Amino acid sequence: MIDKQALKHALLAGMGGFIAILLLASASEFGAAALIMAPFGASCVLLFALPEAALSQPRNVIGGHLLTASVGLAFYLLTPNTALFAALAVGVAISLMVLTKTTHPPAGANPLLFFLAAKPLSIWFLLTPVASGAILLVLLATLYHRATGKFSYPVKR
Numbered sequence: 001m002i003d004k005q006a007l008k009h010a011l012l013a014g015m016g017g018f019i020a021i022l023l024l025a026s027a028s029e030f031g032a033a034a035l036i037m038a039p040f041g042a043s044c045v046l047l048f049a050l051p052e053a054a055l056s057q058p059r060n061v062i063g064g065h066l067l068t069a070s071v072g073l074a075f076y077l078l079t080p081n082t083a084l085f086a087a088l089a090v091g092v093a094i095s096l097m098v099l100t101k102t103t104h105p106p107a108g109a110n111p112l113l114f115f116l117a118a119k120p121l122s123i124w125f126l127l128t129p130v131a132s133g134a135i136l137l138v139l140l141a142t143l144y145h146r147a148t149g150k151f152s153y154p155v156k157r
Contacts, residue, residue, distance in 0.1 A: 016048030033128040042106030064104030068093035072111030086115040
């Protein structure tokens, strides 16, 4: 038998992720700027299923995404597009997130975006979708959790 509280939590988390990605994807489709990238789907898991976790807090979500995307861009621009440098970019990004206390696991995929992109990405990628999308995700999570009353987000530490 499924616990009613667990079911409610699961449905609210899924609904939050659905709404957030739908809004970002729709804004990207009908707007002038891209606001979505694959790692944001994983960020939604943390933001809506585990909003009280340290890894889900705004500093981690926004800082982690910006930091790792910056590392990815630097490696992409300065090194050959090889598996070695893609892997090194991910490793450096992880180390920097830990050192800066901005660890956000979904952001670990960001350096790979530069190496796997079908077309070259530029510094503008850091603005849209990385910064703008991460900020909007945090704002959407804040509004969603306040509206549902399930969690207090962000957590005041």
